[in-house]
Amino acid sequence: MRELALHVLDIVQNSVEAQASRVEIAVEEDVAAGFLKITIADDGRGMDEEMVRKVQDPFVTTRRTRRVGMGLPLLASAARQTGGTVTVESAPGRGTVVTATFGLHHLDRAPLGDMAATVAVILAGNPGLALRYRHRRGDSEFVFDTREIERQAGPVPWGDPQAAAWTRKTVAEALRALEPLGHGPGNAGPVKTGGGT
Amino acid sequence: MKSLEELEKIRKQAQEALKVREGQKPVRIVVAMGTCGIAAGAREVMTTILEELAARSLSDVSVTQTGCMGLCEQEPLVTVEKPGQPAVTYGNINAERARRIVAQHLVNDAVVGEWVVATKR
Numbered sequence: 001m002r003e004l005a006l007h008v009l010d011i012v013q014n015s016v017e018a019q020a021s022r023v024e025i026a027v028e029e030d031v032a033a034g035f036l037k038i039t040i041a042d043d044g045r046g047m048d049e050e051m052v053r054k055v056q057d058p059f060v061t062t063r064r065t066r067r068v069g070m071g072l073p074l075l076a077s078a079a080r081q082t083g084g085t086v087t088v089e090s091a092p093g094r095g096t097v098v099t100a101t102f103g104l105h106h107l108d109r110a111p112l113g114d115m116a117a118t119v120a121v122i123l124a125g126n127p128g129l130a131l132r133y134r135h136r137r138g139d140s141e142f143v144f145d146t147r148e149i150e151r152q153a154g155p156v157p158w159g160d161p162q163a164a165a166w167t168r169k170t171v172a173e174a175l176r177a178l179e180p181l182g183h184g185p186g187n188a189g190p191v192k193t194g195g196g197t
Numbered sequence: 198m199k200s201l202e203e204l205e206k207i208r209k210q211a212q213e214a215l216k217v218r219e220g221q222k223p224v225r226i227v228v229a230m231g232t233c234g235i236a237a238g239a240r241e242v243m244t245t246i247l248e249e250l251a252a253r254s255l256s257d258v259s260v261t262q263t264g265c266m267g268l269c270e271q272e273p274l275v276t277v278e279k280p281g282q283p284a285v286t287y288g289n290i291n292a293e294r295a296r297r298i299v300a301q302h303l304v305n306d307a308v309v310g311e312w313v314v315a316t317k318r
Binding site: 006009117118125149152153154155156157159161164165166169 | 203251261
């Protein structure tokens with residue numbers, strides 16, 4: 001994947017397929033410590049120990065159309081090539097938490113990419129999903145929480161194309177308002193709008 | 198907060214559109230969003246379709262996702278389902294092709310033959 005945001009989209013699809021009704025995405029960029037951490041937690045059906053081991057193997061999936069499940073192994077390989085790790089915590093009926101850490105300044109780290117498009121596409125394709133996206137960079141932070149938004153604004157037709165445009169714009173603006181990462185090879189750069197995959 | 202007021206407007210428009218199409222079977226666009234689809238560019242295809250629908254105010258179309266369809270080598274895949282017509286799956290779709298599918302298939306009702314990889318009644 002060319003962007004970490006695409007891995008996020010992919011891992012959230014796993015949550016959706018595991019019947020999650022709530023997903024929490026947390027991105028943390030710690031410039032001083034030099035790491036980038038992404039956590040995706042869901043309340044889906046969860047997995048037993050054996051399955052947790054299997055999903056990290058590139059030759060296993062619960063899907064039947066294609067026999068290899070590549071999502072988590074791809075994320076793990078992207079993390080490892082930057083000196084990071086991926087952990088999967090899960091239990092049947094208790095949901096799943098996937099945590100990936102990356103070397104923030106590592107040359108092989110893919111850019112964070114367009115998180116605004118990822119969030120907009122998740123919500124447009126899964127309008128019933130409660131999504132909370134928290135992003136922290138240094139001392140600045142924002143939270144995009146669909147339940148909180150609906151508490152203030154009333155029900156939102158998340159699947160509507162206009163609502164998707166609103167989501168994308170709102171998240172992109174919030175990301176731009178975060179403090180800059182500073183210069184260096186590990187700079188995540190500005191949030192791209194559109195462009196490659 | 199201004200952006201929350203915008204949501205209010207979006208909700209009202211969506212409710213009105215819902216009234217107009219009450220009882221009608223909606224047109225569906227399905228974007229394959231498995232790992233293979235995402236790696237091949239499905240996110241940009243989906244955002245482009247949503248943008249086109251918003252720009253053209255096509256509110257009677259629902260955009261949904263599916264997982265891997267087993268045609269990984271032809272991703273990104275987009276399926277258009279119109280009531281009373283065979284479902285048409287297009288392969289190797291990018292943003293530009295997605296825009297043409299919206300204009301030609303959705304609006305003008307003409308299948309874009311060159312990119313079709315499967316049809317299903």
